[in-house]
Amino acid sequence: xxxxxxxxxxxxxxxxxxxxxxxxxxxxxxxxxxxxxxxxxxxxxxxxxxxxxxxxxxxxxxxxxxxxxxxxxxxxxxxxxxxxxxxxxxxxxxxxxxxxxxxxxxxxxxxxxxxxxxxxxxxxxxxxxxxxxxxxxxxxxxxxxxxxxxxxxxxxxxxxxxxxxxxxxxxxxxxxxxxxxxxxxxxxxxxxxxxxxxxxxxxxxxxxxxxxxxxxxxxxxxxxxxxxxxxxxxxxxxxxxxxxxxxxxxxxxxxxxxxxxxxxxx
Numbered sequence: 001x002x003x004x005x006x007x008x009x010x011x012x013x014x015x016x017x018x019x020x021x022x023x024x025x026x027x028x029x030x031x032x033x034x035x036x037x038x039x040x041x042x043x044x045x046x047x048x049x050x051x052x053x054x055x056x057x058x059x060x061x062x063x064x065x066x067x068x069x070x071x072x073x074x075x076x077x078x079x080x081x082x083x084x085x086x087x088x089x090x091x092x093x094x095x096x097x098x099x100x101x102x103x104x105x106x107x108x109x110x111x112x113x114x115x116x117x118x119x120x121x122x123x124x125x126x127x128x129x130x131x132x133x134x135x136x137x138x139x140x141x142x143x144x145x146x147x148x149x150x151x152x153x154x155x156x157x158x159x160x161x162x163x164x165x166x167x168x169x170x171x172x173x174x175x176x177x178x179x180x181x182x183x184x185x186x187x188x189x190x191x192x193x194x195x196x197x198x199x200x201x202x203x204x205x206x207x208x209x210x211x212x213x214x215x216x217x218x219x220x221x222x223x224x225x226x227x228x229x230x231x232x233x234x235x236x237x238x239x240x241x242x243x244x245x246x247x248x249x250x251x252x253x254x255x256x257x258x259x260x261x262x263x264x265x266x
Contacts, residue, residue, distance in 0.1 A: 002062060003060065003061050003062075004047075004061070004062055004068055004071065004072065005060075005068070005072070006052070006057040006058060006060065007057060007058040007060065007072055008057050008081070009051075009057060009058060009079070009081040009082075010056075010081065010082055010084050010085075011107070012085060012107030013051065013056070013081075013107055014105045014107050014108055015036075015051040015053070017105045017108060017261065018079060018108075018109075018111065019033045020033075020260075021111065021259075021260040024132075025111070025122065025134075026135075027138060027148065028135060028138055028139035028142055029142045029143070030118075030142060030147075030148070031114070036050060037049060037050045038075075038078075040114065042064070042071075044064050044065040044066070045062055045064025045066045047061070047062045047063075047071050048060070048061045048062075058079070058081065060072070060075065074114045074115075075114075077112040077113065077114070078111060078112045078113060079112070080110070080112055080216075083109045085106065085107045085108075089102060089106065091247070091249075091250050092247060092253060092254055092257070095246065095247065095254070097232060097233075097243075097258075098247075098258075100263055100264045101258075101261040101262075101263055102257065103264075105257075105260075105261045108253075108256055108257055108261060110213055110216075110252055110255075110256045111213060112213060113213055113214060115148070116214050117148065117150060117175075118148045119210070119213060119214060120174060120202075120210065121138075121171055122134065123206055123209060124170060124171055124174070124201045124206065125141070125167075125171075127167070127205075127206065137163055140161050141153075141156075141158075141161070144156045144157060144158055150175040150178045153172065154175050154176060158172075166200075169200070170200040170201030173201070174202075182195065183196060185214070189211060189215030189216075192214070192215065193207055193211065196210070204222075204224070205224050205225060208221060208222035211252075212252040212256070217252060218249055218251075218252050218253065219248055219250065219251050219252060220252045220255075221241075221252065221255055222255070223237040223240050223241045223244065224237045225255075227258070228240060228255055228258050231258035231259070231263075232258060
């Protein structure tokens with residue numbers, strides 16, 4: 001496969017941990033994690049991304065017709081290649097709950113997204129179901145829609161897809177809003193958040209989660225998330241919020257460590 005210009009990254013860059021976390025949330029039949037690489041099917045081609053730790057860069061190979069700058073921009077956003085972890089490490093490293101996780105995987109950061117629309121659809125599908133179940137639902141959507149774009153979603157037959165009709169209609173309403181430019185992801189996050197809040201399916205948890213991955217809001221924190229409550233070993237969202245006060249202004253990074261990195265047993 002022909003190579004594209006590499007993308008420099010800021011170390012520490014925990015490539016394997018980022019891939020492991022992404023592998024459970026990848027878009028089936030579109031994204032694939034294989035043999036230490038991220039692989040993405042595009043409309044008229046494909047791209048494979050690997051990491052060269054010696055040169056501190058991502059290596060990109062492509063086939064078919066691609067827009068090089070768009071690919072490089074999307075890869076950079078997905079893996080947040082410019083993230084400098086020093087301030088986060090200094091702040092969160094004081095936490096007994098997080099310090100061991102941070103020593104185990106230095107430089108962990110929230111994943112971004114190749115496509116904002118894809119991530120929003122995947123997030124709605126994941127509401128109130130397990131990560132594995134959300135992956136199964138996403139595979140069905142890809143099989144019905146072929147590509148996860150507003151136009152494809154609105155044109156697809158989505159009856160009997162295995163999820164509540166209310167949630168299907170929420171995704172359709174979102175697709176229509178994006179197509180009609182009532183939701184625009186090129187706006188500041190505060191504006192995007194306000195646009196999404198007007199739509200069904202985008203409650204507080206969903207928007208806080210998207211604030212982390214799309215908005216890159218360092219202090220966003222979905223305190224009602226059951227995974228965070230369990231990982232923090234607390235009994236309620238209120239108790240989690242109280243605990244998380246000491247993680248400001250980097251609660252989004254704390255959440256990512258709780259989600260993505262198991263606490264070492266020793």
